[in-house]
Amino acid sequence: MIKITANAFNPYTEIQQHQAQQSGLQGKFGATSLFIGTMRDFNEGQTVQSMTLEHYPKMTENQLGKIVSEAQQQWALLDSLIIHRIGEVSPDDSLVLVAVWSSHRGDAFDASRFIMEALKSRVPFWKKEQLTNNQQQWVAKNTDGYQNS
Amino acid sequence: MSIKVVYFASLKELLGHSETLLPTPTSTVSVIDIWQQANPDLTIPSNTLAAVNMEYVSLEYPIADNDEVAFFPPVTGG
Numbered sequence: 001m002i003k004i005t006a007n008a009f010n011p012y013t014e015i016q017q018h019q020a021q022q023s024g025l026q027g028k029f030g031a032t033s034l035f036i037g038t039m040r041d042f043n044e045g046q047t048v049q050s051m052t053l054e055h056y057p058k059m060t061e062n063q064l065g066k067i068v069s070e071a072q073q074q075w076a077l078l079d080s081l082i083i084h085r086i087g088e089v090s091p092d093d094s095l096v097l098v099a100v101w102s103s104h105r106g107d108a109f110d111a112s113r114f115i116m117e118a119l120k121s122r123v124p125f126w127k128k129e130q131l132t133n134n135q136q137q138w139v140a141k142n143t144d145g146y147q148n149s
Numbered sequence: 150m151s152i153k154v155v156y157f158a159s160l161k162e163l164l165g166h167s168e169t170l171l172p173t174p175t176s177t178v179s180v181i182d183i184w185q186q187a188n189p190d191l192t193i194p195s196n197t198l199a200a201v202n203m204e205y206v207s208l209e210y211p212i213a214d215n216d217e218v219a220f221f222p223p224v225t226g227g
Contacts, residue, residue: 037227053226054157054158055226056155056157056200056203056219056221058203059200059203059219062203062204063203084226084227095226095227096226096227116227119226119227120224120226120227121224122205122224123224123226123227124157124200124219124221124224124226125224125225125226125227126157126158126159126221126222126224126225126226127225127226128158138158138159138162138222138225139225140222140223140225141196141223141225142223142224142225142226142227
């Protein structure tokens with residue numbers, strides 16, 4: 001399932017609700033891998049007060065659907081749940097959830113990483129930061145995901 | 150019949166609008182031709198990505214009638 005939402009969401013509640021509703025998972029999944037992305041109050045040495053997430057409707061869902069299909073072809077997945085926030089967000093808000101269910105941990109770990117990295121590089125979302133000095137700036141590009149690289 | 154051109158994020162702000170409608174070209178044109186027709190005074194920024202009907206394409210990709218052509222900067226979701 002793929003959800004794009006302008007409302008704040010609790011990723012843990014979403015996971016619990018989704019899992020409870022998927023009767024096909026019961027007794028079958030041995031591994032659940034989760035990635036939750038959360039808004040920081042800093043970026044590249046600056047203090048960030050809030051952020052606006054823009055996206056390209058329909059292309060966003062199309063690209064996420066393709067990424068999930070690619071993951072399903074490579075790994076034995078039972079189910080997946082992807083939620084991404086749009087609109088105005090504040091520090092500590094959840095921005096993205098990637099959850100995958102599989103019978104074994106290797107498939108779950110690898111597929112969740114693949115989906116998240118593909119989302120970062122291919123899905124048309126953009127972030128605009130509101131800084132505490134009243135300046136605004138677009139995030140120019142995503143990093144490789146490591147603090148010290 | 151026309152070609153819809155859409156822009157997002159910093160590119161939309163740079164251009165001052167999010168959408169342009171172009172008349173259907175009378176000859177074969179590519180994505181970069183559409184940019185030049187829509188923005189004759191502005192060279193396409195070097196990091197611009199392009200999509201046609203919501204699929205990523207190269208700037209040389211040929212355009213058909215009723216296509217939606219999108220231009221946008223590198224994506225920064227997640």
